[in-house]
Amino acid sequence: MPRLSIVVPVRGVRGSLRECLESVLAQSFADVEIIGVADGSPDGSGQLLDEIAARDPRVRAVHLAEPAGSDGRRTAGAERATGDYLLFLEGSHVLLPGALQLIADRLETAKDPDVLLFGHVRRPFRGLPLPSRSLRLLTEMGDTDLCTLADRPELLGVAAVCWNRAVRRDFHESGQVPFAPGPYGDRMYALGTLATAETVAALPVPCVEHRRRRYVPGLDDPAERVAPHDVVEQFCDLFDALRGTPRFAGVHAPLFQLASHHLLETYAEVSRRRRAYVRAVAAFHRQYRPRGYRPPGGLASLRLRLLAGGRTAALRGLDAALTVRRGLRAAASGARSRLARRVLPVLYRLHRLRPLDPRLAVYSAYWNRGMSCNPAAIYHKAAELAPDVHGVWVVSKKAAASLPPGVDHVVPGSRRYWAVMARATYFISNVNFPNHVVKRRGQIHVMTHHGTPLKVMGVGQYQYPAAAQGLNFPDLLHRVDRWDVSLSANPHSTEAWTSAYPSAVRHLETGYPRNDVLVNATPEQVAAVRASLGIGPEQRAVLYAPTFRDHERGYTCRLDLARIARELGEDTVLMIRAHYFHDGSGLGAYSGIMDVSGHPSTEELCLAADALVTDYSSVMFDYANLDRPIVVHAPDWEIYRAVRGVCFDLLSGAPGDTPGAVTRSTDELIRVFTDGTWNSAANAGLRAAFRARFCALDDGRAAERVVRHVLLGERELLPVTPPEERGAVALPRQAAAEQSEAPAGTAV
Template sequence: MPQLSVIVHGPNAQGHLAALLDSLAAHPLPDAEVIVAAVGDWARETAEGHTPETIVVPLPDGTGDAAARAAGAARASGRWLHFVHAKDGLPAGAPRLIAERTAELDTTDGPDPVDVLLFDHVTTTWQAAARPSPDGRRLAAAGRAARPLDEAADLLRLAPLLGNRALRAAFWHAHEELLATDDEPRAAHAALLHAGRIACLDQTAYDHRVLRPESLPPRAPGDRLALVDRYESLLPLTRDRRAVHAVLYDLMVRDLVTTFAREDLPEDVAREFFRRASLAAVRWRPEGHRRPPGLDGVRHALLEEDAYTRYRALQAANRARRAARTAVRARRRRLGAKVRDHQYRRALNRPVDPDLAVFAAYWNRGVACNPAAIAAKLAELAPRVHPVWVVTRRNAALLPPGTDHVIPGTRRYWETLATAKYLTNNVNFPNAVVKRPDAVHLQTHHGTPLKRMGLDQRDHPAAAQGMDFAALLARVDKWDYSLSANSHTTRMWERAYPSRYTSLDYGYPRNDVYYTAGAADVRAARERLGIAPGQTAVLYAPTHRDYEAGFTPRLDLAALADRLGEHTVLLVRAHYFYGGAASPPYGPRRSGRIVDVSAYDPVEELCLAADALVTDYSSIMFDYANLDRPIVIHADDWETYRTTRGVYFDLMADHPGQVARTQEELAEIFRSGAWRDANAAKARAAFRRRFCEYDDGRAAERVVRRVFLGEPEEALPPILPIEDRTPAPPPEEATA
């Protein structure tokens, strides 16, 4: 009996079935079977091209989704079933993730088994691929513990797809008649409402494809009434389940109001829809229910009162107000843009100030990264050059005291950019910034590339996210210098950002501290973080995933901390892309041996304090390797990441220490001591030699002397061979 039966069902809509079956064939799983309930000749012919690995169940044209699912399930022998529509997709490795999680549930189940496993998904449209869903945070918040829906009613708010949930086969067969409907959202909700217990997997394991509406058969106006029927059939299942009933009621009212507002229904259908929606809203309203505040509350009240005419009047008034506000804002923007453009053009006619330098980092977050290290060295070697930082109004209050700065969009901002001799950034300046012939633009970057960047993102739309590549190249053409930490990076920048800039193979200035810091600096960093002497500090720093909506820890941090023991503290740092919402959803900023350091700056201090690094695909691994301390890669979704984001080399083969594919493997690497054994040290040494090539503690000095002081290449400090470098001492030596 296989662990998982992947049941692909439906017609070969627009030819997408072939890609789905090809992806399954490319990543076969011994403990899974693939069954295709093929509707129509095209689907059957496509599926038969993948036999004998695939079981084909041919069905006549016009067979509905419910019947196709039933036919596939009848041939399935797996313990768990995953229904995948033939138009949809599966990220690489998705069946493996589902099979492993369900196997884990099977081994931990008691007398009350888990019936449904929920997981995250992405959405692909005819316009863009693999857009992240908003479900990740809710799945992460639910945690890994299985529970009844009544204890986690918010899970009803997940996208109602059968593809983002796996069903225990015994549960499916016991409730097959209740789940047999062509209305997929109804079936998806019904599965949760009938389930005994539910578990979650906060990883992406499904790609929901939305076909262009104009390519589908037109819907009859009266079909919209089926939405009311859906909820009228589901809400009786929530009697005496107060929390579940309240959530499902909210979903119903939201869907009814949204459909009525957005659908251009004929007048007679609109009136009937509104009447029936009103009856349902009154009939199923929970006791003590409070309407939402503001305009939504007014809409709900009008719906419950069956006030069709007043609702239409409210819609018309709101449209008129929105149109008027939009027109006013547009006029203000045009006027403001003209004024700013005039001021900037006037400033561009002034002479360039040879002693003025502009610095920015991470989209104007503040003093950080390579620009910060360069500015510090500049103050030491060329104090005549005045630095001005570009920082957002929100982050200005966090600047070090006395930092001269400008706020983007202000008059002084444009005047400073227009007249500065030096412009340094670890990302790009805005498109509107003009490259003056006698100004110098220094691009420092902010990491060594594992993932594909620049033009190399064109084949990975989930990463590109609608990027304007022509505008990107126009920004790149303004660079005079591009900074690099190793020859791999130099080659990748030249490929991803082709232009005439000069590559500075000097190392990353932000990494100088790893060679200039001493034992006292290491001790001070640990004291600031509250790490007690003798504790092992493990820095966990996962990267951003383009196919996920927010930071969702890929580890059960509390369980990992327990496995590692009381002498280990986890420092958890979310990627900066997640901003103020970065804090992992496991509780307070410090909970026992787990410390949220997402907002802690600088990150270099965290690295100095840590005995080891755990990351997935973050460029922090290349920086941390300078310290010659243990690194463990947690690569639970490597296949998905490699496929959706694109990579420049195989991290599984060229890793910096040890690799774990599951949380259990990660815990065992630490418990067994493999994280710092001879094999890990050997892999780390090869990794350091390749990727820490130019980092020797004097990168900032080389940059300042070459770019700001104009010294020739031969006069710069030579790069110290890696075997002659002495990084900051590890904590066990620094605190001895």
């Protein structure tokens, strides 16, 4: 029987659940069981719970048949617990390092109290952790004395939540106050256990990091919706349950005062049936007010008398104040709108008065740099499957000259640009559209992204100043709120996007459309690409594609490329592709080195390469689809991880994390290519695990899934072909051999 049972309700926490559970599993104190309770969350949280439970026997996944609300999930978890003590942890919170050992030690020194209260820190949605008022109160109380709530009524100042306390399981099972429904349904449970406990101990150190989540309208669980009037009923139920308990008399007055204060605050949330709310609160006062109770003096007394049923003059004053506040907000909003109307072109406003064109789609990629990546793959598939939907690309003047013949396009700021942006029904891009784009009702925005994330993205960059420089987070979230669909190349990406871009967007795990060409490529196509680049049939082509560094201004090559080319010999060609943020690699002419930074298609370069060398670029996830060797050259991994932040440890060497050989210097890179390590059986095994984790959805039909679901309105996504049923990918020199062996005029 474990010492501690930790219950984690699982719903709508796809982006944070892994970190939450890992914060428990990484604790030095291991005598625990984790009971995750899911009830069909549409974001896939339950599947993630199953994945983690399959890897660690301390995690037990419980799936409820019907949505149960947070109260039902907590209750179901507690019913299945076997530990001495119950702890409840939200799926968006984390345990701080060493917390469980501190809790276990304090329980032992306190001789197993009914309830142990411990501290927490608050992390705002964007910001750094801050001490909580509860932690200050516990610090003042100290950790030496056992008490009851009657002895220390100031304990009511500790946040009334279930995740800042350990409750002895047999005491929990004999309790009179269950969890209540609603987002604050654990309040009544927390107050009830504290009021009835014979022994309460304190641990005045932070054990939990309470992470505030962004409020997104429409994302709340229907089972969590509780009207303010229901809160009055919950307090009535609490007092009814406590009335017959031995210690109720000693806590009646402070508990009543807390309830009165809370009901007063809740009045601000009442938008309708205000008189009924006031009458309900007045009835609560009459029924549960302690004998001889006198409310605090001054303004607080006035407010309490108001809620107890006094005349409505003060109520009218409060209504007037609320009306003034709403008016000020509306005026400020109106001022912003007037400013926007002056700034935005009049033509755009006029076009927005016209109906949407259901057969018009707008595409863009990499901040209007041209036609590429996932949007290009979707555009081509739409031309095949949905020819009635006309696609228009938004490109810069410079990029317009390089578009293929016949591709319709507009340049930002042109007359037609405003008309297209106003009337298009579909917006498909791998980056955000500008802030001036106004999303109209009926328009559908598809965010395709442009890589599987290794580095921290979105709001997570707030913790990394170098990565966050120049990023306006409110503007970012405004743009994110326009998304309707977010594409994921794999489940890892879904987790990352959910955390990085909190919104009401639907995440579609389709695979990456841009990878279709890699999976579907024929030997003939591979040979043609290599020939177009001037790579000989027997030459080994190595693509070196590093990413950019947020803390550096330009491109810095971390390899002695000329030396590598000399050492590897004439039968090896090095293709160097600098990140698109840089104009080029800046390399001069070297024998055996080809600067392909300006090549229009990364996918073609991947098809041509026998091996990939990269550092932290997302190209490694795409290239893994080809099942060709990958070498990670990471001379500054520690700096990059500290400055930019990463989602997982690329260099851990664990299957699924590391795709192949790892080098840290030019000498090491030369060695792995001269002694055969680059293509060893051990690295092939690592690559297979990496592919299984990140490429399982890339079956060559990702673009078709998007077109059918978004443009053609098919509700169900096309099923993914299992990896074991897919054909083998084409290998470069195998392709060249087959090409040379084919009789003249024969198609390969």
